[in-house]
Amino acid sequence: MxxxxxxxxxxxxxxxxxxxxxxxxxxxxxxxxxxxxxxxxxxxxxxxxxxxxxMTRREYASLGLFTLPTRQLKYKEFLPLHQLWKGYAQEHLGLNEGDTIPQLHEPTYDAFSKLLVKMDLHGANIRVIESKSSTLLGLAGIIVLETKNVLKVLGEDDHLRTIPKSECNFGMRLGNIEFTIFGKHLTIRPAERSVKKIKTLVEPLKL
Known part of the structure; x- marks a missing residue:
């Protein structure tokens, strides 16, 4: 003082x-x-x-940061994003042309499955092959937005659809390889899923 x-x-x-x-x-x-x-x-x-x-998640939502226009998006405009994603996915999974993925009985299967689940799905072309809701079966398109619980998928008809992860299993093609990803393994925010320690997966991820 x-x-x-x-x-x-x-x-x-x-x-x-x-x-x-x-x-x-x-x-x-x-x-x-x-x-x-x-x-x-x-x-x-x-x-x-x-x-x-x-910013809180409510503030994010109020600014429309998790909202996409439902009619202005065009499927063909997202094809370049899908091409970029294919290159990223091959590098992330360590796949070269002609490679095959590990089978369930092989030692490398578990590590490969974890890589698949950690992969960023923005730009991936997926389809619903199993679902608790029959109305979701067969829905397909490019993933343009992923949240903790849903995938925003843009179909070839230029319609944006919201697909809940936990109710579906998804098919995905990369070159000559097809995968099945179980939606229940994806119910984590994408940024957290990429760094989260994932426990052993017991379901086969290959179609």
């Missing part, structure tokens, strides 16, 4: 004499004017900054 005492006196002298007794100067205000900040002020500023830089 000694370092700010002259400033307190200066502020009091700025007030007319008959009003000086009524003047109340808060130490935090004097500290701010003196050019330094108290620990409390630093903490409040840090809290406000942290709060303002982190």
């Amino acid at each position: 000694n370092s700010v005492q002259p400033l307190q006196e200066y502020l009091t002298d700025m007030v007319i004499p008959e009003k000086r007794n009524a003047v109340k100067i808060l130490p935090d205000h004097v500290t701010m004017l003196h050019g330094t900040k108290s620990k409390k002020q630093h903490t409040e500023k840090k809290r406000r900054k942290t709060k303002s830089t982190i």
Whole structure:
């Protein structure tokens, strides 16, 4: 307080004499004017900054960041994305032309299955081969958006459809190889799935 005492006196002298007794100067205000900040002020500023830089999922949704137009998207415009995805998938899975995937009884099957489940699916061309709902069977197209629980799939008819992961199993082709991916293994946010430690998979992933 000694370092700010002259400033307190200066502020009091700025007030007319008959009003000086009524003047109340808060130490935090004097500290701010003196050019330094108290620990409390630093903490409040840090809290406000942290709060303002982190968006909640509700805020993301309110800005439409998880929303796609349902009629403006064209299947043919996403074919280049699918071509990019095929190159990425071959590199991710370590496949070359003519390769075959490990069979269920082979030692490398489990590691390959985990790679398949961790793969980014944006751009993949998939179809529903099994589902609890008969209305979903046979739906196919390019995945344009993946969330924790659903896939947004753009069909060749330019219709965008929402397919729940947990209710379906998906077929996918890469070159001359076809896979089956069980939807229940995908019910994790894509960014988390790529780094999450996955337990042993027991179902065969090859058609």
